[in-house]
Structure formats: structure tokens, C-alpha cells
Amino acid sequence: MTTVGATTAELVARARRLAVPGERRVLGIVGPPGAGKSTLARAIVEALGPALAVEVGMDGYHLSNAVLADLGRGDRKGAVDTLDDAGYAALVARLAAARPGDPPVYAPVFRREIEEPVAAGVAVPADVPLVVTEGNYLLAPTGAWPAARARMTEVWYLDVPDVVRLARLEDRHHAFGKSRDDARRWANGSDQRNAELIEATRDGADVVVRWAG
Template sequence: MTAQTIHLTPQTALARLVPHILEMESQADGRRIAIGMAGGPGTGKSTLAAELVTMLNAVRPGSAALVPMDGFHMKHAKIEAMGATDRKGAPHTFEGAAFVSFLHQLKHANGPVSGPGYSRKIEDTVDDAFTVPADVRVLVVEGNYLLLTEGPWAGVKALLDYAVFVHVPRDIVQARLLKRHGEEGLFTEERNRAHIERNDLPNYDLVETSRDRADVIFEMDVER
């Protein structure tokens, strides 16, 4: 089935998602549901996912939790040992199988479960960065590679009850990424531009090939 494509702003996207997810939760007979927020780097999916969790919890306190894929980056030391620092952030520099296993555990957990996060300030993962409490009924899972069919990533889609793909034009993504890298102040602008061209934009292009596996595609009407 071809994914439905809708043009909308982040605010109208949230207004559309919240009632739909609340209805899904009410029909789930107490089991946890997972909502996937996929899209390339710089598309704003992380912000959208965090705001979605906030809005769901405003309606039903404690019902939703954010589950970021980025915590499953390989440790930086491991990526260095692989000689893959130039491609850090590409699918093969993640612990994809561990991420799939973690999602499966979360969907069936009866108690609190902690998971890793990623810090751009240190460019590395942080263990036990968040905890999903036992009472959570909606997992909002966000990340670039949720809908890929390569390797262990192919196992993610089956664990998602509803998948959203967030699209933002490539030129806007490029400008956003340059600003993001610059704000962290870890590297020169020249290095950041090279990294974006060599790594981030190819990752964006790869992720775009997976968009039709979503249940709905949000073509975001955004400013730079």
C-alpha cells in the first residue's frame, strides 16, 4: 500500500497525530504501542517526536515516552577502531541489532527499562540516559533508519504500530545541519561542511529511499 503524503506544518502535524494516537492507544487493550518517527538528519523529527510526547502526556499524564535511536550509535572508540569516523552516523556505525532487541524488550516490558542516549556535546553515547516507566502505553520511537530494509534495521518496522516519515527539502536540511554543527563548536566550519557533504547528505538520501514504507509521509512546510 502506498503511503499517504500530506503537506503540513509541524503544528498541524501534531494536531493530526495526537488524536489518532490516543485512539490507537484506547483500542490497544492495555498493550504498549510504538509510533515511529522516521526521517533524515536535520528534518526536525526529534523535535517533533519530543513535542508529541509532551502533548500526549498533557492529555494522559505518564502515558507516553520518547525512545531515541541515536543512543545506539556505536561507541566512538569502536568507530575509531573500525576506521569509520568519516562515516559516523551511517547505518553501519550503529548497533542496529541491539536497537531492535531493545524495542522488542520495551514493547513487552512490565517494569521500568533504561536506555542509552547520544550527546552531541561529547559526540558519544551516554548509558542509561532515559528510563521508560512501567505505566507508559505509547512509545514514540524516533530515528533516521527505522524504515530501512538493510541488515538488522529490517526488524524495526514490524515492531512499529504506526510509522510517520518526516520530509524536509534537502537544501533546508543542509543549512540546518551546518548551523547545528557550528553551534556545538567542536570543529571548524570547513570540517563541518565536508562532513555534511561526505556523510550527512548521503545518509539523508538513503533514508529518503525508505519513505514509502511509512503509513503516512509528512511533507513539512518549514522555514530554514
């Protein structure tokens, strides 16, 4: 594991080296809630273009609100046991194995405006050489998470100061309908407990990134 400070342009250049036409690589981006994983993944995919890269998020494997209610886990949405880790690992295996000429793989997406996963929300053509996947638990040591991580060519851990990360989280929760007080409680409560678990997995990353944006 190495630690680097990098700009977006430098990280795009590193990702570009993984995008070898005719091959398939999976780049994982992990970090605690509010670290900027989806923002970085989107920046890489947009910079490389649709012929070279596509984004597939772990969040598409959130259990539905109805299932979480049945399990009594609705107040812990986002915790490691509120996602379908086996489903995600199976998807990553299919993505990693795809080669030009194979049919596309369809992956679910998570819609924040409804707080629910949506099936087959993104198509991954087999001739796109790089899949960028991001999420909280790519390095988790339990369940099927290690099987998913084993199919990833590289995993980057985003290291962001807590003061920045918590402010982002509070703003995000507020933007999607929580009151400012509820947003702050969620960011410092459930989200923070998840962050502590995720931070304990950082040594499993290939690179720890201090992203300059």
C-alpha cells in the same frame, strides 16, 4: 502509504489515538538528517505528557568513538554501519512487549555535547502506552532494522525540502563545535550520503508527513 500535510497539533492528535491505556504501541518517526525527527518526537511527548508517552531515540545505539576508530569508521559516524542495529531491535522488541505491571525498560541516549551514547539514560515505565522512537534507519532493509520496524505500530517519514534540511544540519554541526566550513562539508558530505540511503526507504512508511510545524 499515504502522504499528508500536517500541523504539530494534528500530528499530536494522531499520536494520541495510538496511546491506549493498558496497551503498548510504538510510533516510529524516520527521515534524513535534519528532517526534524527529534523535534517532532519531543513535541508529541511533551503534548501528551509522561502518563501517555515517552521518547526513545535510535541514536543511543551509535557505536562509541573508540569502537568507530578501531573499525576505521570514525569519519563516517552516522552511517548505517556505525550503529548497533541488533541492540536497537532488541530494545524495540522489549518496549513493544511491555505491559502494565512489568518492570521499566532502560534505554540508552545519545549526548551531542560529548558525541557519545550513554547507557540507561531514559526509563520507560511499563504503564506508559506510547513509546515514540525516532532515527534515520527505522526503514532500512538490511541487518536487524526490519526486525525493529516490525514491532512498530506506525512509522512516519518526515519529508522536508533539502534546502531547509541542509541549513539545519550546518547550524547544528556548527553549534556543537565544528567550524562553519567543516559543518558545511559534513552536512553536504557524510550526512548527504546517509540522506540518500534514507530517502530510498520512504515507501516503507505508513505515512509520509509534510510537517507544517
